[in-house]
Amino acid sequence: MIIPLDLILLFFLVLIAIAAISVRDLLAAIILLGAYSFVIATVYVEMHSVDVGFTEAAVGAGAITAFMIAALARTKREASD
């Protein structure tokens, strides 16, 4: 566990999370959530928890992104309010 690398990754994590909830385009928000999952999977692996990181990368960045894009195809692409 390397503290500076952790801090850099967690900084990017907060940055991506704030971007994901403040962006207007819903497709961009979904892709940002995929990036969030990838970064937090890297954090898990870097903290020597390979199993959790692999699950997060497979489910969060792979399956959930595809599901959300498939769900987005049924609605409008822009946020309404």
Add this chain to the structure above:
Amino acid sequence: MNGKKGKIWEENVIIETITRLMVPFIQIYALYVMVGTEGAGGGFQGGVVFAASIVLFTVTFGISKGRKRLPESWNAALNSLGLYLYAGVGLLCIVLSLGAAQYLNYAALPLSQIMSPAHTRALMISDVVEVGIGLTVMSIFASIFFDLAWKGEGKKNKDKNKGDKEVQE
């Protein structure tokens, strides 16, 4: 790109070739995650990776072709088969030992007269049970994706995609 809208999604040679190349390797990797290593665990992750290969195939070739590869009847059969593998091996221990062993006590299986009881437990946990979990997770994830992406007819789906391309341009 090539001017004709809708054609971009239908026949892109690069994407189709890369998908045809990648899908078998993704599936072999999923099987490796499921049963490849000695220890227990990995059934859920392997099933998710397997479902991701089906999602990739469906995204590339369209929902009707993807449904042809994994029909709905197969989906129902596979997710029950996984559950029956997991629970059935556990019940088999009770049945074959005439009630002497507990549920999921794999050492009571007659296989343990060939191998040692520890080896029987390891084989059952890391192969049979993992394959059961993986089959169920794979078919459920693929079913969720198909239900989300299905729009009644395949033709309507193509029209929707064409509309998306027009929005982007």
